[in-house]
Amino acid sequence: MSFLAARRRSPMALLVLLFLGLTFTGTAYAALQPATPPAPASATVSVEDVEAGQKLFLGNCATCHGTNGEGVEPLGPSLHGVGALSTEFQVATGRMPLPAPDVQAARNTAQVKFSEEEIAQLAAFVASLAPGPGMPDPQFLDLEGADIAAGGATYRTNCAMCHNSSGTGGALTRGKYAPTLMNVEPRHIYAAMVTGPQSMPVFNDQNITPQEKENVIAFLKNIEEGGNSHGGAGLGNYGPAGDALFIWTLGIGTLIALAIWVGRKAA
Structure with missing residues (x-):
């Protein structure tokens, strides 16, 4: 006992x-941490797909991302662990290959360089480098049975501060911006939530479940179809900020005109 008491006062x-x-x-x-469910495989990936994807990668992506996707500083980051989902999102939306260095890669579906088959092959190769998010289960993209009201609540809590209450996008710091979510493929909205491209945070299945992601997509598609219109002028659907600007401009203009009229009448 005396031995333990002596050691108890030791600095160690x-x-x-x-x-x-x-x-x-x-x-x-x-x-005790919750297990992360494995990403569902939407299609069988063959060795031929990976090999074809590697050829496409070496010819179009290796300059910035390295021959094995290890990244080339400061041109491009490592692609180890980004998975097939991030690759499909970046290439199918025209963000990659990046035409020129910029603050942010812009969505441009008109400049998509590869066919759907080639994009799938590129995604297969990148996925083979290290484990990463796979393509979502199609049941969470069909929007059948989705809860639009719940999706709106989730969207306003997690997304509206950057993408605007109506999904039309908004400005961020240092020349960056949150892009519009109108006319975007459901799978790409889902992919953005999972992978967190550029300045966007990652919302994994513990933050926002797959069903909640589907609800958010359904909410955005409802806005896209006019579900956010309550009559009158839409004002570009920019939400409360646009309405306030319109009222402020009209109100101030009216008050100035009234003040001039009263002043002239008094004179």
Whole structure:
């Protein structure tokens, strides 16, 4: 007992307790953390697809991302772990290959360089480099049975501060911007939530479940179809900010005109 009491006052006792506490915390976290469900495979990927994707990658992407997707600083980041979903999103929306260095890669479906088959092959090759998010289950893209009201609540909580309450996009800092979500493929909206491209945060299945993601997409498609219109002039559907600007401009203009009229009449 005297041996333990003497060691308890040793300067090393605090370090030992800290080590034991960290070890216990790490072990408990690893044992109790929720398991991440595996990404569903939307299609069978063959060796031929991976090989064809590698050829496309070497000819179009390796200059910036390296021959094995390891990244080339400062031209392009590593692609290890981004998965097939991120690759399909970036290439199918025309963001990649990037035509020129810029603050942000812009969506441009008119400049998509590859066919759907080639995009799938590129995605297969990148997915073979390291585990990453796969293509979503089609049941979460068909929007059947989606809850639009719940999707609106989720959207306003997590997305509206950047993409505007009506999904029309908005400005961010240092020349960046949140793009419009109108006329965007459901799978690309889903992919953006999962992969968090550029300045966007990542919303994994623990943050926003697949069903909630489908609800958000249904909400945006409802706006796209005119579900956000309550009559009168749409004002570009820019939401409260656009309405306030219109009222402010009209109101101030009216008050100035009234003040001039009253002043002239008094004179």
